Amino acid sequence: MKKHKKEHHEDHMDETWLVPYSDILTLLLALFIILFAAGQIDQKKYERIMAGFNSAFTGGTSVFESTSELNIDITDDNMGKNNDPVTTETDSLLAAARAREDRDMSDMKAKIDQYIKENNLSAQLETRITEEMLMISIRDYALFDSGSALVKTEAQKLAYIISDILRQYPGYNVEVAGHTDNLPINTAEFPTNWDLSSRRSLNFMKYLLQSDGLDQSRFRSIGYGEFQPIATNTTEEGRAKNRRVEVNILRNFGQPTSIFSSER
Incomplete structure (x- = not known):
């Protein structure tokens, strides 16, 4: 009887290895949870903080010049909270910058609209404010002869007026974009519409x-x-609207989308 008990004890598998194995699995799970949580909070705070730090207020006053000290505290205690000091202060700075930018866009538009009204140019020029830019759209016949890229003499004054306004608001990037209709062009100077618009x-x-x-x-x-048509190319009226040059004054605090995918 004693011999039987001894053999049964010797055949039983040693399971002590399960303890360190389960500990390792627990530690790995905890590590992945911490890394995931840290990655999430870092990304959100990075986007907010860098948006404020890397952008400039109109006129060249940067966010660094607008606050004496920013204490960046990215700790577990602040995860998921909306009232931490960095986020609150950064959001306040961005809100003030966007408000200033909205005023600048409205002021520039008002000045250009006044010039349009005084010179009866409403059929040739149009202004529009979007989430990404202030757009000044100029019909091609106001600037160029048909099939030409030489700026007309009378259109040079318009360029001066626009540049004078841009001088007053130096903190913005400007894109000058050329557009054509879909009628093909094939001349020695302009083999394609790409060449003409550029x-x-x-x-x-x-x-x-x-x-x-x-x-x-x-x-x-x-x-x-x-x-990038804004009207149909099936009618002459639509094609005339599509033949244009746009002066796009880009926001610094608009939506983070590329202007190449903006609605025009």
Whole structure:
């Protein structure tokens, strides 16, 4: 009988290895939870803080100049809370910057609209404020002869007026964009609509930059060809609307979308 009990005890498997194994699994699970949580809070705070730090108030006053000290506290105690000091202060700064930007956009639009009204140019120019920009749309015949990229003499005054306004609001990037209708062009100078729209935007931007006091590093020109229509190309009226140059004054605190995908 004693011999039987001894053999049964010897055949029983040693399970002591399960204790450290379960401890390792528990530690790994805790580590992954901590890493995931830390990654989530870091991403949210990074987006908010960097948006405030890397953007500038209009006129060149940066967020760093607007606050003496920012104590960044990304701890477990602040995870999931909306009232931590960094988030609150950063959100306040961004709200003030957006409000200032809205005023600038409205002021610029009002000045250009006044010029349009005084010179009876409503059929040639149009302004519009979007979430991404202040858009000044100019019909092509106001700037160029048909099939040409040479800026008309009378249109050069318009370039000066716009650049004078831009000088008063130096904190914004400016895109000058050329657009055509979908009728093909094939000349020695302009083999495609890409060429025509690009040259037109570049030539008009050059007249904008002839005025002193503009930061040329904030400007760029681009040709969209026929691929950003705002009206149908099946009628002459629609094609006339599509042939245009836009001066887009881009927001610093607008939606974080590329202007290449903006609704126009």
